Amino acid sequence: MLKKTFPALLTACLLSACITSPTGRSQLVFMPDTQIDQMGLQAFDNLKKQKPVSTNSQYNQVASCIAGAITRETGGNWEVVVFEDASPNAFALPGNKIGVHTGMLTLVDNQDQLAAVIGHEIGHVLAKHSNERASQEMAVSSGMGIIQAVSAPQTVLGQTALGMLGVGAQYGILMPYSRVHESEADMIGVDLMAKAGFDPRQSVGLWQKMEQASQGKQPIEFMSTHPSHATRIQDLEKRMPQAMGLFQQAQAQGKQPRCN
Template sequence: MNSVLALALGPRVAPLGTHEIPAARAAALVLATAACAHSPLGTPQLNLVSDADMNALGEQAFAEAKAETPETKDAAVTAYVRCVAAAIADEVAPGQKWDVRVFESPQVNAFALPGGRIGVYTGLLKVAEDQDQLATVLAHEVAHVTANHSKARVSAALASQAGVQLTSALLGGSGAANQQLLGLLGAGVQYGVLMPYGRGQETEADLIGLDSMAKAGFDPRASVKLWENMSKASGGKEPPTFLSTHPSNEGRIDDLNARMPQALKLYEQAQAAGRRPNCPQPGR
């Protein structure tokens, strides 16, 4: 157990001999000594959780997702998704092996989890019309992981009044606190816990993902079309799951277009370097 989690446990802890530290004071000590990290775009982030703990949470969430929804039996669909995911993964984390699963479900959704895990629902493939649009979604989700957005959210929760309950869940608990903790990873919809990322993190994931897909050789202009498709998919009714957990706003496409010149330069460089993904799309 790391020292931060030890201090978060209570109601009283005694790390130094027989001198007990009240839980409130312990929490203050945690916040006073907590490491402050920054996202790739420079946003300050609270860092109270180790990579090992986050990876363990990702593994738990992925196991629950696999138990909840069957994987597709269509080998061609799985190969297509894994091809796109591999190109993104090779760009953002060279040498890291990612476990990519395709779930048979009408949900228009996808997620990435700490520890190198990606889940894609077949319903997404009806909205993401080609490899470039699919790359938009996957790069966005992977960006949440590489930018440590879920770690920042879990850290913030540990520093809040819910810290003790969430710490218990982190150490192997169950129940509502456990579901809330898993929801902080950005895949909470699987557990009936809707915990969308904040607007700032969403914008970061959009922009980091845009650069990542371009560096991998996918056309970044497809990102705008993807979000247009997402909006159309709602049809004035219940929005796609991806939109409900990744709130859309009128400035999203504007932000992407503002960064597009930089992304296009990265795309052109990738193309010139021979990075030209060609993932066979089933039915096309």
């Protein structure tokens, strides 16, 4: 009976599941946000058990200060954790969780570049990219077990579920965000950092540094789910007039973060 009724229920969900992202893109999203948030909370708890948390007071202060300034623009209570990990990375998960690697803190030159990273990651959450990918997966495979799988990250299904949340391939997960999601998060992130009073021009500087750090190891764009660094820089430069307008408004309102 379930096999007969589930396709009909799924079709009904799909017909009412189109929403619009913050950039105006049409999305297929039909999983309850509460379930996606619970997956994010579980994943974050697992990460805190698996990875050492930094006790460096300066790192924690800087990350919390920058994330706090940005999340005041989005609302909600966000938890920020700095992980002892030399890889230059950061992530945000549904349920308002932000993780920053010590390797990212040592890579960036200033607070504005780190704001670009954190704004980008928060952009993924605001745009419901995790829900979108989970909804697409369920629509294709009817994989109801995905929801519970995040509690067993050592399994293949668990890794797939974590990948949908955007935790990233550095944890053994092979499902990075798509190029569309990455580009969209770039645009949302640069606007967010500007609204919070961080200089959006430093987002370009960030990706120039990331390009240098990759030392030519990044795969060519059509073989990767991520845009090339050059493409990201070009797209950010196109967005810059709008972001600079937001930055100037923030400065006029007295938003001048001092997190260094």
